[in-house]
Amino acid sequence: MDRAEKRHKLLVTRKLPDDAEAAFAKAFDCQFNPEDKPYTPDALCRAADGCFGLAITSMDKFNADLIGKLPASVKIISTVSVGHEHIDLAAVKAKGLVATNTPGVLTDATADIALLLILGAARGAYWGERMVRENRWPGASMVKPLGHDVSGQRLGIIGMGRIGQAVAKRARAFGMTIHYHNRKELSPAEAEGATFHATLEGMLPHCDFVSINCAMTPETKNLINARTLALLPKGAIVVNSARGGIVEDEALISALTSGHIAAAGLDVFAGEPNIDPRYRDLPNVFLLPHLGSATLRTRTNMGLRALDNLTAFAQGKAPRDQLT
Template identity: 60%
Template sequence: MMKGHKPRILLTRRYPARVEAALAELFETVENPEDRRLSADEIIAQAVGCDGLLVCPTERMTAQVINALPESVRIIATFSVGYDHIDLEAARTRGIVVTHTPEVLTDATADVAMLLLLGAARGAYWGERMVREGRWGAWAPTHPLGIDVSGRRLGIIGMGHIGRALAKRARAFDMDIHYHNRRRLPPELEGDAIWHETLEEMLPLCDFLSLNCASTPETRGILNAETIALLPKGAVVINTARGDLVDDDALIAALQSGHVAAAGLDVFNNEPDIDPRYRELENVFLLPHLGSATPRTREAMGFRALDNLRAFFEGREPPDRLV
């Protein structure tokens, strides 16, 4: 950083207090004290005079927004591991560096994936409603019943850090692990998991299916009518990755028909304005994008973003650079 000069950074949301304090020591920060979701025009206007932006997935950094940013902006750091909300090609064309925060939210997100898997299978949503609404009658041998988890087959689409962390947790339930990845993992990372080169090969073997891949042009809508039809009847679907991996019409139809017995969802298309039909289904366990939502994880994400900003302005290569 230039001696006596603090780069100016726009913080589009409120971040953990320790992170904001550390940012303020290194940079001149433009804050969003109301923690309000800024419009595209507001981001562009508030970026005037700024050298960088710290954004969240709530901000859609489209090509139109990036092309309208002032010339002073040289870096966009996102407070997330996912970066589908940023048009990387537009940033590359503008010469704007983009960074993200990988690895630090692995355990928290894998914990939520396992929570969703168990909650969806064992009827956490409808079971809690029965108790809360006074509909819990006498115990009965035949109802209500959930789905066994232990010893079943789990298919994972995307065996990165989070996918592998979920597999580790699932092994404690004696689950057989199958995975589909762009490339097969090396033996030390694969362990006893079984790699499938194609979804067509893996999906018929999945009693449970977890989406853990990044949102890319190749993976958007990867769970659709055709792929759902390949799952065994009564499969359970889990998504902690990105909402746009799922064709909502196809998944809802499968949940209504019973081909998919249950789903556990933490992410959605157009969140928080999710498809209202999900709210009407008793066999869906819904969470409001809680994957990384622990104080320790959110602080780690903030400090990871800070490390990238500091490296850039000190003339070093940001450790988590995307473009």
């Protein structure tokens, strides 16, 4: 990278893995956030003054008001995430900015978490571990406690993109039958025998498990609600490794309490980290703190993918992951 490119100033809003930050520092004149404390909107605008770009994360909420106040020097917003619902893309476009994301590099890590949620919810990982840790294991019994089978069951996948397909690949190793609902039907080679359902309502009655892997959009907000949960067979299991807002908490908690939904595995929540506190008291819910992409290699590669987009832009090229 030449000297002219190295003079570009860049604001990195949150702490990234060390190897990613080292690569950023080599490429640009970076202002990092070593304490990993969230910026207020005003503080962010002050820090961004003179910067050509921002490297942000899904924890940073870029609404229209904040985007409108960004310094004129800012030309690109590169989010270190595949999801981009935290950015008002219409406002980005209206201001003449470029936004990018980091698809692909977190597929495997997130699909692994989805399988962990399926297994953890079905086999009682939460209550089983508590029994051992709290010395409440009653000893051998043929009737309690009992979990639910995974092998040979029917899995419905909502959103059959990269991550959904990776979940399906892993689930096939357990002999699960795959159903999916997607905006469009996959090719036979991509589907690998999975059954396509043009509507969510058409798929849910055929599911012992549901894995949520779609993007968070206005159309998918509260997609899993009292009406759609009622379409699932009694005793079905719901897992969510996508975004919390896709699930209506009140409806899921009610279905878990009534027993219509046997268990749930949740890695994401509306309003996280301030989740609905009722989830903590439900023994049939396996909870994780948004660990989908949380491996060192994956988070490093996400940072490097964002850096690739920023570097291309600084060189006058079109970033490969451009959203606007």
